[in-house]
Amino acid sequence: MPTLHGVNASPFVRKVRVALAEKGIQYDLVPVLPFGVSDEFRAISPLGKIPVYQEGEFTLPDSSCILLYLERTYPEPRLLPEDPRELGRALFLEEYGDTRLTEVLLPAFANRIVRAKIFKQEADEAEVKAALDAAPSVFDYLEQQLEGREFLAGGQFSVADIGMASPFVNFAHAGEGPDAARWPKLAAWLDRVLSRPSFKACVEEEKASLAALG
Numbered sequence: 001m002p003t004l005h006g007v008n009a010s011p012f013v014r015k016v017r018v019a020l021a022e023k024g025i026q027y028d029l030v031p032v033l034p035f036g037v038s039d040e041f042r043a044i045s046p047l048g049k050i051p052v053y054q055e056g057e058f059t060l061p062d063s064s065c066i067l068l069y070l071e072r073t074y075p076e077p078r079l080l081p082e083d084p085r086e087l088g089r090a091l092f093l094e095e096y097g098d099t100r101l102t103e104v105l106l107p108a109f110a111n112r113i114v115r116a117k118i119f120k121q122e123a124d125e126a127e128v129k130a131a132l133d134a135a136p137s138v139f140d141y142l143e144q145q146l147e148g149r150e151f152l153a154g155g156q157f158s159v160a161d162i163g164m165a166s167p168f169v170n171f172a173h174a175g176e177g178p179d180a181a182r183w184p185k186l187a188a189w190l191d192r193v194l195s196r197p198s199f200k201a202c203v204e205e206e207k208a209s210l211a212a213l214g
């Protein structure tokens, strides 16, 4: 059985878990916290980051690389559009989710959950606010990308939806979400994507882990 190294509340680990669930692949999740990783872990993750996916001797870091590997190895159901332009769009929107969107949405989680609940330090609400100030322009962009579309690319659920929805789960854990009155397409898309069994199973498990932190 494949192994996934990482912790459940990471947006990048979640991307891989959702893809594995969509493709019906069983795996073991081996907990690795992304702080001060061991030399042994660094040997399979040169950047010291989670997730890393492992099948026997084969190891692969980086959620986007893992998703591409899974798509080639387990092609059904497809998580990448066939059309070359939609494929390019899907990969770019996944990248946007991994970078710009994460920059804006993760500070709330990093402060209110990681800092306050795991490290028992005071959340830096000024840092959260600075990140949230950029949220409207990012949400406007997403609202535009969803114009006339049920999913972000290729008329199907894809890596674009996985990569873009995943940081919103952390945002929700931190008590935040986009205003549905101002960004109705974004809110409806998020409901649609997060109500898939693949995402729901992750979110339920994460809520239980976070509740146990007190």
Ligand SMILES: N[C@@H](CCC(=O)N[C@@H](CS)C(=O)NCC(=O)O)C(=O)O
Pocket: 010, 011, 012, 034, 035, 047, 048, 049, 050, 051, 061, 062, 063, 064, 098
């Ligand atoms: N591009 C990487 C990003 C992974 C990433 O940043 N993971 C975070 C945890 S959510 C991490 O391991 N951070 C530790 C570090 O940056 O040293 C991917 O898509 O997997």
